[in-house]
Amino acid sequence: MEAVAVPSAATKPTVLRVAAFCGSLRKDSWHRGLIRAAEELCEESIPGLQIDHVDISGLPPLNTDLETDDGEGFPPDVEAFRDRVRAADCFLFASPEYNYSITGTLKNALDWGSRGKKPCWADRAAAIVCAGGTFGGARASLHLRQVGVFLDLHFINKPELHVRGYEDPPKFDAHGNLIHAETRERLMQVLLSLQAFALRLQPKDK
Numbered sequence: 390m391e392a393v394a395v396p397s398a399a400t401k402p403t404v405l406r407v408a409a410f411c412g413s414l415r416k417d418s419w420h421r422g423l424i425r426a427a428e429e430l431c432e433e434s435i436p437g438l439q440i441d442h443v444d445i446s447g448l449p450p451l452n453t454d455l456e457t458d459d460g461e462g463f464p465p466d467v468e469a470f471r472d473r474v475r476a477a478d479c480f481l482f483a484s485p486e487y488n489y490s491i492t493g494t495l496k497n498a499l500d501w502g503s504r505g506k507k508p509c510w511a512d513r514a515a516a517i518v519c520a521g522g523t524f525g526g527a528r529a530s531l532h533l534r535q536v537g538v539f540l541d542l543h544f545i546n547k548p549e550l551h552v553r554g555y556e557d558p559p560k561f562d563a564h565g566n567l568i569h570a571e572t573r574e575r576l577m578q579v580l581l582s583l584q585a586f587a588l589r590l591q592p593k594d595k
């Protein structure tokens with residue numbers, strides 16, 4: 390696996406806000422565990438990244454009747470969600486695979502962010518991390534990339550993190566905490582790659 394270079398310390402340190410989304414509602418979710426591990430890694434080792442876990446569990450199911458007549462007003466929870474998405478520099482999607490695709494929870498959030506004239510997702514870097522069965526959620530990852538085409542998201546291509554959660558050695562404990570050192574290191578490389586790509590995409594005047 391190729392190591393990703395950390396941006397030079399000589400340049401002005403830029404702290405990028407990473408909005409992180411968990412596609413699972415489960416209390417002991419592996420994907421929530423991946424976001425927790427990403428938070429820890431950023432706090433310990435990547436001062437240029439700050440994870441903002443955006444809880445999408447309370448968003449109403451998308452219904453365009455809930456929008457104002459001009460299509461620019463949304464229920465308060467949705468407005469707050471959209472504001473946090475827009476405030477982010479880049480995105481981390483922790484996406485379970487349900488029946489070869491992304492979960493309804495995650496798709497609902499992506500759809501709410503796609504509404505209105507002010508784009509929420511466009512033109513930002515994004516990374517996907519998955520955990521699942523034999524393919525580690527890889528098929529969900531590919532579906533998310535497909536949705537991201539229309540949202541104008543720019544996904545990093547490498548490295549990929551598709552965790553085979555049911556195989557030995559255990560990757561997560563009973564509460565969904567990531568306990569596998571090698572997977573933690575791979576997650577670190579994903580975050581560094583996201584950081585490097587997000588910096589490349591930053592507007593020059595920011």
Ligand SMILES: Cc1cc2nc3c(=O)[nH]c(=O)nc-3n(C[C@H](O)[C@H](O)[C@H](O)COP(=O)(O)O)c2cc1C
Nearest residue numbers: 413415418419420485486487488489521522523526
């Ligand atoms: C409705 C449903 C469908 C699933 N379909 C798949 C699947 O297609 N491929 C797969 O690898 N795992 C599948 N799984 C297993 C999940 O990927 C696994 O439970 C994973 O832990 C979910 O993430 P979480 O721990 O964050 O909740 C499915 C689970 C559920 C509940």
